[in-house]
Amino acid sequence: MEVPQQQLLDPRALLRAMFDAAVAAAQPSCHIGQYLPSKPAGRTIVIGAGKASASMARALELAWQGELTGLVVTRYGYAVPCEQITIVEAGHPVPDAAGQRAAQDIVQLVSGLNSDDLVICLMSGGASSLLALPLEPLSLEDKQRINRSLLESGATISEMNCVRRHLSAIKGGRLAALCHPARVVTLLISDVPGDSASDIGSGPTVADTSTCADALHIIRRYEVDVPEAALRLLESGAGETVKPGDPSITAATHHIIAAPQLALEAAAQVASAAGIRCHILGDQIEGEARDVGKVMAGIALQVAHRDQPFTAPCVLLSGGETTVSVKGNGRGGRNVEFLLSLGIALSGTPNVYAIACDTDGVDGQDDVAGAVLAPDTLARAWALNVSPRTSLDDNDGHGFFGALGDAVVCGPTLTNVNDFRAILVLQGIAHSNQEISHEARP
Missing domain, CATH: 3.40.1480.10 (MOFRL domain)
Known part of the structure; x- marks a missing residue:
């Protein structure tokens, strides 16, 4: 029988x-070669953050023909050896001082670029916490408090990232604006429902359609514990992100290379x-x-x-x-x-x-x-x-x-x-x- x-x-x-x-199937080495940008006349700078960013950096180094330099930040224990790109480890899901220093170093790295230069940004899930640069006058301790409260609130990942974007000096398209006038190509591994680029790592190099008012609504709906300084940033509109059509990000494009x-x-x-x-x-x-x-x-x-x-x-x-x-x-x-x-x-x-x-x-x-x-x-x-x-x-x-x-x-x-x-x-x-x-x- x-x-x-x-x-x-x-x-x-x-x-x-x-x-x-x-x-x-979601390993960067399987896909990154299909999305390599054309070489620039100037320098190639690699930046990025996320749990997959170090492996993305390694895959990029193996596929790229030519010189490059850069820095990416990943979660503790997720580093892989790279030859030209510096790998930094930091805290996740709650940001720490190492992540803040890495974000500051990335800002320095992309300062003073020109239109002949290329920035390749490698982003994956976890970047929201790993790339921590609070919008002034917020402190790292403020960001940690907000992040813990968001994680325990029951808010969706899209809602959490909306709040994070508007309280960051680097997210919500701000990092792409800092790279201007260089060409920015972002390669993304999606960890968010719907594969929304502005939600992957809170979209440091992607224009954002959400508003400070949206972030305030989320904070009030879920009773998120935030300091008064954060409320003032949102209520005044000082935390507004970079919007579609902004001249500072016209040279920025993105590609999702792996998704759920x-x-x-x-x-x-x-x-x-x-x-x-x-x-x-x-x-x-x-x-x-x-x-x-x-x-x-x-x-x-x-x-x-x-x-x-x-x-x-x-x-x-x-x-x-x-x-x-x-x-x-x-x-x-x-x-x-x-x-x-x-x-x-x-x-x-x-x-x-x-x-x-x-x-x-x-x-x-x-x-x-x-x-x-x-x-x-x-x-x-x-x-x-x-x-x-x-x-x-x-x-x-x-x-x-x-x-x-x-x-x-x-x-x-x-x-x-x-x-x-x-x-x-x-x-x-x-x-x-x-x-x-x-x-x-x-």
């Missing part, structure tokens, strides 16, 4: 292979090779992580019990960036919060597995990418006297999955195309008239 292929699968191995494929959709498609190919149909539900899903977990559980249960909207076996893929409004004493982490909420809603449904990881290798502030969920996850937690609901209420997804040994630790991936979520439904479950419980044991 022939054994069905899905019974031969190792669900955890398949999910991890899909995540690894997503990360591999590309990573999801690479993962889908791995599932397809294993004989499993894959359905991409979206690459820009936002919202509270626990709410998204409930919604995804509802879709997975519909597949498992009713073969709608897809027939099992299949994989449900999604990307984007959810948020966590931290109310408890846990460390947050949007991927583990999503996964814990998903698990509670699935309530041990057989044949349903999932993985949720940040493609940069860091979920929240922990050096853990995410975790894996299996049908026996809740049962194993109860056996260890670990309560799923209490862990979720305390925003302690990292503690929960760490106790089970189900955390995914991969180290720095040197890229960042946001969250990766895959739900594997291996087999449909015959529908009964009994009510399907979505509740986990207390």
Whole structure:
């Protein structure tokens, strides 16, 4: 008797292979050569920031024929060796003095350029924190306070970056203006829903259509803790960013070289090779992580019990960036919060597995990418006297999955195309008239 292929699968191995494929597809070395600008008559200066900026710099050095110099700033532990470009490490997700010094050095580096010069800017997720240059009279301590409050507020990444742009001396197109009249070409690895260039690293070299009034609205809506000096900057309009059509950025262009959709498609190919149909539900899903977990559980249960909207076996893929409004004493982490909420809603449904990881290798502030969920996850937690609901209420997804040994630790991936979520439904479950419980044991 022939054994069905899905019974031969190792669900955890398949999910991890899909995540690894997503990360591999977003490596700068795979794409940067396609977007090299023409050589200038003058100098070539390389600047940049982000979790992938060091690997982007290395890929650029290998692909570029000619001299260049520059500086990029990346997260601690994410540096890679370069020969011509200086790599600096700094704090993320909360900015630190090293990031401020790097930003000041970059400003000095692009000062006094002329129209014969070329600036190549390498930007990826994380640059908002790593490239920290507060708009006067704000201090670094003010920026740290604002950033912490934004991270815990539940605001979307687009909303957080709107506030950051208007309180920075370097973001919201200001860095491109400082490079004027040199030509500026920005190469971007997107980690934001919708791939909006002004949101990637808060858009230091990209014109901004949002306003100080928009930033004020976000601060008031989410009750973000900001100093009085920040409010005065926004209320007076002194924090306004560089707008489209401004003469100082007419020589600035940008290209997105890697994005979440590309990573999801690479993962889908791995599932397809294993004989499993894959359905991409979206690459820009936002919202509270626990709410998204409930919604995804509802879709997975519909597949498992009713073969709608897809027939099992299949994989449900999604990307984007959810948020966590931290109310408890846990460390947050949007991927583990999503996964814990998903698990509670699935309530041990057989044949349903999932993985949720940040493609940069860091979920929240922990050096853990995410975790894996299996049908026996809740049962194993109860056996260890670990309560799923209490862990979720305390925003302690990292503690929960760490106790089970189900955390995914991969180290720095040197890229960042946001969250990766895959739900594997291996087999449909015959529908009964009994009510399907979505509740986990207390």
